[in-house]
Amino acid sequence: MRGLKEALKVVAVEAAEVPFSSSSNESTAASAGGNYGGGWLWKCHGIWHSLFLIIPSVLFLLYLASQAKKSVSKLLNGRSHIIIAYYAFLWIVTLLNLLWCxxxxxxxxxxxxxxxxxxxLFTTSGMLFLEVSLMAFLLQGNYASGQEALTxxxxxxxxxxxxxxxxxxxxxFGFGIPLFIDNNEESHRVKWGLWVVHKLLLTGxxxxxxxxxxSRWRERLPARPAFYNYVTIMFCLNALALFACALAANGAGFGxxxxxxxxxxxxxxxxPLLYITFLSDFFQEEDLNLENVYYSEMKDAGFFDADWE
Known part of the structure; x- marks a missing residue:
């Protein structure tokens, strides 16, 4: 009887351990599934970080889609090669950016x-291409068109x-410097030095x-208030990013x-800022004399007072 009781105790202990082990395995599997499956939204940087990126990107894509029919019609009627190409690149980069987010x-x-x-690499380069294209195009004059301007x-x-x-x-990929991965920063200070140079050029x-x-040479620039506002915002953002990268290069967590x-x-x-600055006016239905409107706005703002002195 004593041996039988001991045997029953062993069986009871093993039976009690089996559900616990199974539960532990399920918990581990669920945890792994959460990290690599359903937890994609909050993994790495947290849920709010992901939502602040995804929601504006989705909303802007939906806006582009809602305006696509009218925009394409206006593009075909306007026959501006540079605007058509820029609009197409905007769509491509918007989809890439949403995928990145x-x-x-x-x-x-x-x-x-x-x-x-x-x-x-492709997402940031696509956005940089739009930045540089906007600067190069607008400095040639408002709504320049033709194959030569496009080229x-x-x-x-x-x-x-x-x-x-x-x-x-x-x-x-050659030197193995993780330019786009923001963990283990203490071992990759060279990365932050490269970003400092990159942000310094843009800020400059x-x-x-x-x-x-x-300055007194402002008349040489396009008479577009929206362009001036765009440059101001991008200058402040890149200056702030330059300051952040400089702090990170010195090991500051705040950076x-x-x-x-x-x-x-x-x-x-x-x-969205790019669209508002460059394309939104073009897609307005009643907008036949945009260049004169922009000139009048800049004149009212005092940009051409030097001509009367």
Whole structure:
């Protein structure tokens, strides 16, 4: 009887351990599924970080889709090669940016580092292409059209962005510097030095145009208030990003946090800002004399007072 009781105790203990083990395994599986499956929304940077990126990107894509029929009709009637090409690139980059925002969890997923770097490289380069194209086109005058303007604008943009992609590709895939992965920062200070140079160049260009607008040579720039506002916003954003990268290069945690803020703002709001600055007026139905309207607005703002002195 004593042996039987001991045997029953052993069986009872084993039976009690089996559900616990099963529950533990299920919990582990659920945890893994949450991290690599349903938890994609809050993995890596947190749910609010992801939502602040995804929601504006989705809303802007829905807006473009809702205006697509009217926009395409206006483009075909206007026959502006540069606007048509720019609108098409805007669609491509908007889809790329939404994909980038949706796959943000890949940044912290083992085995996805290369794929994340590739999609980050193409997304940021596409947005940079739009930036440079806008600057190159508007500095030629309002609504310049024709094959020559298209070739000149996209030629300059393509050259600059091509060099940028080449250098980033060498550093990322050749030297193994994780330019687009923001973890383990203490071991990659070279990365922050490269970003400092990148942001310094952008800040310098926007700063030059910003101060040119406030000088006696402002008449040489396009008479567009929206363009001036765009340059002001981009100058402030890039200056802030430059400050953040400089702090991160020196190991300051605040610099990492500030850099994340500027990255979120750029990916969430740059494309809508670009559309408002460059394309929204073109797609207005009753807008036959935009150039005269912009000139009048700038004249009322005192941009041409120097002509009367």
């Amino acid at each position: 949706s796959l943000l969890a890949w940044e912290c997923t083992p085995g996805k580092e290369v794929a994340w770097s590739i999609i980050s 000149r604008t996209f030629g300059i943009s393509g050259l600059i962005v091509g060099i940028d992609i080449f250098l980033k590709g060498i550093y990322t 260009v926007y700063g030059f145009i910003f101060f040119l607008y406030r 990492l946090w500030l850099n994340e803020i500027t990255t979120v703002c750029y990916h969430a709001f740059y494309l």
